[in-house]
Amino acid sequence: MPIVQATNLHKRYPRPDRKGEFFNAVDGVSLEIAEGEIFGLLGPNGAGKTSTLEMLEGLTDIDAGSASIAGHDVSRAPYQVKQLIGVQLQANDYFDRLSLCELLSLFYGLYGRRDDPLALLERVNLADKAAARPSRLSGGQKQRFSIACALVNTPVVLFLDEPTTGLDPQAKRRLWALVRELNQGGMTIVLTTHNMEEAEFLCDRLAIMDQGRIIAAGTPQALIERYAPEPPARPLHGNLEDVFLRLTGHDLRK
Amino acid sequence: MNQTLLMTRTFARIFSRDRQALFFSLFFPLIFMSVFGLVGRSGNAPLMLGISDTAHNALSAEFIAVLQANPLFTLQQGEEASLREHLVSGDLKLLLVIPADFHDASSSSELRVIADTAQVRELGLIMPALQQALVDVERKLRGVEPLFTLKVEDIQARAQNYLAFLVPGMLAFAVMQISIAGSGYNIVEYRRKGILKRLFVTPLEPSSFIGGLVLSRALLCLIQLSVLLLYALLVLKVPLAGRLWALYLVVALGTAMFLSLGFCLGSIAKTQATIMALGNLVTFPQMFLSGIFYPIDILPHFVQPLAQLLPLSFLANALRGIIVDGATLLTLWPSLLGLGVWSAIFLLLSVRLFVWKEVAA
Numbered sequence: 001m002p003i004v005q006a007t008n009l010h011k012r013y014p015r016p017d018r019k020g021e022f023f024n025a026v027d028g029v030s031l032e033i034a035e036g037e038i039f040g041l042l043g044p045n046g047a048g049k050t051s052t053l054e055m056l057e058g059l060t061d062i063d064a065g066s067a068s069i070a071g072h073d074v075s076r077a078p079y080q081v082k083q084l085i086g087v088q089l090q091a092n093d094y095f096d097r098l099s100l101c102e103l104l105s106l107f108y109g110l111y112g113r114r115d116d117p118l119a120l121l122e123r124v125n126l127a128d129k130a131a132a133r134p135s136r137l138s139g140g141q142k143q144r145f146s147i148a149c150a151l152v153n154t155p156v157v158l159f160l161d162e163p164t165t166g167l168d169p170q171a172k173r174r175l176w177a178l179v180r181e182l183n184q185g186g187m188t189i190v191l192t193t194h195n196m197e198e199a200e201f202l203c204d205r206l207a208i209m210d211q212g213r214i215i216a217a218g219t220p221q222a223l224i225e226r227y228a229p230e231p232p233a234r235p236l237h238g239n240l241e242d243v244f245l246r247l248t249g250h251d252l253r254k
Numbered sequence: 255m256n257q258t259l260l261m262t263r264t265f266a267r268i269f270s271r272d273r274q275a276l277f278f279s280l281f282f283p284l285i286f287m288s289v290f291g292l293v294g295r296s297g298n299a300p301l302m303l304g305i306s307d308t309a310h311n312a313l314s315a316e317f318i319a320v321l322q323a324n325p326l327f328t329l330q331q332g333e334e335a336s337l338r339e340h341l342v343s344g345d346l347k348l349l350l351v352i353p354a355d356f357h358d359a360s361s362s363s364e365l366r367v368i369a370d371t372a373q374v375r376e377l378g379l380i381m382p383a384l385q386q387a388l389v390d391v392e393r394k395l396r397g398v399e400p401l402f403t404l405k406v407e408d409i410q411a412r413a414q415n416y417l418a419f420l421v422p423g424m425l426a427f428a429v430m431q432i433s434i435a436g437s438g439y440n441i442v443e444y445r446r447k448g449i450l451k452r453l454f455v456t457p458l459e460p461s462s463f464i465g466g467l468v469l470s471r472a473l474l475c476l477i478q479l480s481v482l483l484l485y486a487l488l489v490l491k492v493p494l495a496g497r498l499w500a501l502y503l504v505v506a507l508g509t510a511m512f513l514s515l516g517f518c519l520g521s522i523a524k525t526q527a528t529i530m531a532l533g534n535l536v537t538f539p540q541m542f543l544s545g546i547f548y549p550i551d552i553l554p555h556f557v558q559p560l561a562q563l564l565p566l567s568f569l570a571n572a573l574r575g576i577i578v579d580g581a582t583l584l585t586l587w588p589s590l591l592g593l594g595v596w597s598a599i600f601l602l603l604s605v606r607l608f609v610w611k612e613v614a615a
Contacts, residue, residue, distance in 0.1 A: 057455055061611070079457050087455040091448030097271040098264070109260040110456040149452070 003070050003188050004033035004056060004157055010064035011051045011212075025051045027212030028065070033157075033190060033205075038183050040199045041192045042244060043209035044253040049192040050090065052209070053159055056190070057087050070156055083111065086155030090162055092146040094134045100145060101130045104152060111153040124148045124178060140171025147178065158182065160191040164198055176202055196240040210248045257459060261466020262473075269436070269474050276478070279432045283424045283482050291417050291490040301380065303327045304337035304349040309356035313391065317352065320387040326379070341368060348380060418493070421486045422573035423546035428482055429475065429508040430540065430566055434533055436471035437516030441613065442529040450613060460610035468513050475509045476502065495580030503583070504576065507593045508569040514600035515565070521607035540566040545574075568592035 011026035026048040033039045041049045054060040056067050058078040067074040069081045094103050104117035121127045124144040129137065137145060143163055150158060160179070164172045172195075179202055183189055193199055199206055200220045207217040216223060220240060227246055228238030270276070303321070307314050322329055330337070330346065340346045349368040356363045367384070371377060393400060444450045453463065483501070486492045494501070515536065523529035540546075543553065544566035553561055561567060572589035575581035583590065 059451065059455060059611075082455060082457045085455070087452075089448055089452055089455075091451070093447035093449055094452070095264070095268050095444075095449060097268045102264075102267070106260065106264050107456065110257065110453070110458045112457075 001071070002032040003035040004031065004039075004067075004190060006031040006052070006056060006065065006067040008065035009052060009055055009062060009067060011048070011055060011060065012063045024212050026055065029209070029212070029214055030065075031207065031214075033188060035156075035188050036183070036186055037204045038179065038189045038191070038202050040203035040206040041190070041209060042194075042196075042199055042206055043192075044248050045194075046253050047209040047248075048212040049209055050161055053161055053190070053192060057085060057159055058082065059087075083153060084156045086150035086153060086158040088143075088146045088150045088158070088160045088163060090165075092142050094145075094149075096133055096135050099131045099133060100126060100148075103134065104148065107149050107152040113152065115152070120148050120151060123151075125174070138171075140167050140174065143167060143171070143175060144178070147175075151182075155187065157188045157190060160189065162192055162194065164193065164195060172198070196244055200240045208244065208247055215247055216243075257462035258465040258469070261458075261462050262469040263466075265466050265470035266473060269470060275435070279428065279435070280478055280481060283428045284485060287417070287421055287424050287482070287486060287490060290420050291492075301327055301348065302346045303329050303380075304340060304346040305329055305331050305352065306334040306337055306349065307331060307352045308334075308354045309352050311357055313395065314352045314356050316394070317356075317387060317391045320390050321384075324383055324387070326383055338368070341370070350384070417490060418578050419549070419574070420547070421490070421492045422577045423544075423570050425479060425482055425486075425505070425577075426508065426544070426566055426570035426573050427541065427546050428479060429505055429569060430512050430537060432475050432478055433471065433509050433512030434516040434519070434537065436475065437467060437513045438518075438520035438523070438529055438533060439516070439526075440467065441517070441520030441608075442523050442526055445524075445613060446526065454610065460608070463610070464517070464608065468510070471513055472506065472509050476505065479505050492577070494577055496576035496582070500583050501573065501576045504569070504572045504586075504590070504593070507590070507597065508573075511565055511569070511593055511597040511600060514597060514604045517604035518600055518607050521604065521609075521613055540564050543567070545570050563592070565593070565596040568596065 007030050009026050009029040010024055012022045013025050015021045015023050025046075029048070029052050031039075031052075041052065043049050051060065055062045056069070056074060058074050058081055062075055070084050072080040072084070074081050095106075098106070100121060101117045104120055108115050108117070118127060118130055121130055124147060126137075126141060126144055126148065129141065129145075134142065134145065147158075147160070147163070150160075163179070164175055167175065176198065179189060179191075191202070203220060205217065205219055206223060207214045208223075209215065216227065218226070223243055224238065224240060227243040228240075229242055229246060230238075305318060305321070307318065318329065318331070321327055330340070334349070334351055337346060337349050341349045347369065351366040351368065353363050353365065356365070365384075365388070367381075369377065392398075441450070487494055519529060519532045519536070523532050543557065543561040544550070544564045545561070546566070550558055550561050550567065568589045572586050572593065575586050575589065
C-alpha cells in the first residue's frame, strides 16, 4: 500500500480576473507514492504544485477527492497525519526573537517530545549557529534550518516545497546530500522544484503538472526516453528541461 | 509539556525580548502622567484676587477680612487702574471693585467683578465664595443669625485634582493599547511571515495557541501596568483609596476584553496596514470619548449616553472608582457588568472569526 495516496484531488479558488467565478487550481490529481521514495512534483508557476502539497499536508481543505498518509485520511484525521509528516514551506520565517535552539525546542515541544536541539542542528551543519536568530542566517542556512524544524518528529513523510530555490550551487549540493541521506534512512520525501537537474538527480519518480493536472509521470529516465525531442542525426542530447518545455510549452506563466 | 504552557512560555520570551515595544507601551502613559503630575501640583496655589476699595469704611474692611480668611484667595489691594494692568498681564485672576456707596445704609450697592472669563476656569468656584462673603457681612450688619449652616468636615481621604483623575484613565488607556497591540498586531505579523502556517502543520491545537498568546500577554500587561501604577503611587504620590487586589482584578478583566478585541481585528485584517487602521479606528474614538483625559460630562449631551457604553469607559470608570473614590467591586457592578458584556461579545466574535485554518493559511 502506498504511503501517500491521493485520489482525484480538486482545489477551487476564486478567479482573480472575473468576480464570482472559480477555477480549479488543482483539477483531478491522483498520486501514489511508495514508502522510501523521493517523489518530485514539477510544473510551471501556478500549475498547482503547492496547492496539491498543501492539501496533502492538511493545510488547505480538499474541495473534492481524498488523500491519505500512511492510511490516515488527511481530512478526517488531521492530527494523526500531522504527527507523521514533516513540512518545509516556501516561506521560511520564524519567530525572530528566539534562537535556533529555542525554536527547535519549541517544535519538539509541540510534538510532545524532548530532545537535544543541538544534535539536530549538527545534522544540518548549523551547530555553530545554535544561539543565532533566524534573521541572521543566509539563504542556504535558512533552508537547512527549515528542514531541521521539519525533522523534529522524525517524520514518515517529509514534504519539501522548492527547497533549493535561490540557493548557490554549493548550498544546493549540500541540501541534496542531506535529502539523500534522510531518504537512505528510510524517509519518504515529496518535493516540488523548478530545477530539472535537481529532479533528475534526486527523484526516483516524478509527476509533471500543468494547469492543475498531471500531464506526465514516471521515472526521470522513462520520461526522458518518452518525451525528449529526438535529435535528427546527431546523438541524443535532450535533457529533462527539454522534456519540461516540450510538455508545458515555452510561454511564460503568470 | 502542555502545549498551552509551552506557547505561553514561548510568547512570554518573545514579548519580553521586544525591548522597543515594551519601552513605547510605557513611554506615553508615563510622560502624560509626569507632565500633568507637575502641572497639577502648581495648579493648587490660591487664586490672586485684586481688590480696589473705594469705600474705605468699617464695612468694606470687614468684607475684605472675610475674603482674606478664605484659603481660596490671596488678596492684593490697590487702585483700580493699576490692578487692571495686573489683571491684563495675568498676575491677577480677578479684580473686585468695592463701590464708594458700600456702607450700612439700607440701599443696596453693587460690587463689580472684572475678569477675563475665558481665562478663569475657576469662576464657578470663585463667585459663590464672593457671594458667601457678602452674605456673611450682610448678616452681621443686620444682626441676623443664619437659619441654617452648612459645616463641611474634610476627612482628607483623597486629593481630587487632575492628576488623580488622569492616572486611572492612563492605566485604562495603557491596558487597551498594550492588549490590542498584543493580540491583533502579532497575529497579522505572524500570518504575513508564514509563521502561523508553519505552526499549523504541527499538532498544535488552536486553543493552545490562543491560550498561550492571551496568558503571556496578560502576564506582561499586568507587569507593565504595575510599573505605571507604582510610578503613580510612589513617585507622583497619587493616593490609592481602594483595594489593590480589586484594581488588579479590573485590570485583568480589561486585558481579557481588549485582547479578545485584538483577536477579532487580527482575524479580519490581512495586512499590517489594515490592522493599523483598524486599531486606530477602535482606539482613537475611545481615547477621546471614554473619559481618559477629561470627564465624559463635558461632552455634548447627545454623545454622553453612547460614550458611557464604550468598553474603555467601563474600564476607566471602574479604575477611577477604585483609585479615586475607594469604591468596592460591589458598588462598581455597573462598570463590571459592562466589561463582562463587552468581553463576552469580543470573545464570541473572535472565536467565530479566528478560524485556525483560514487565519493560518
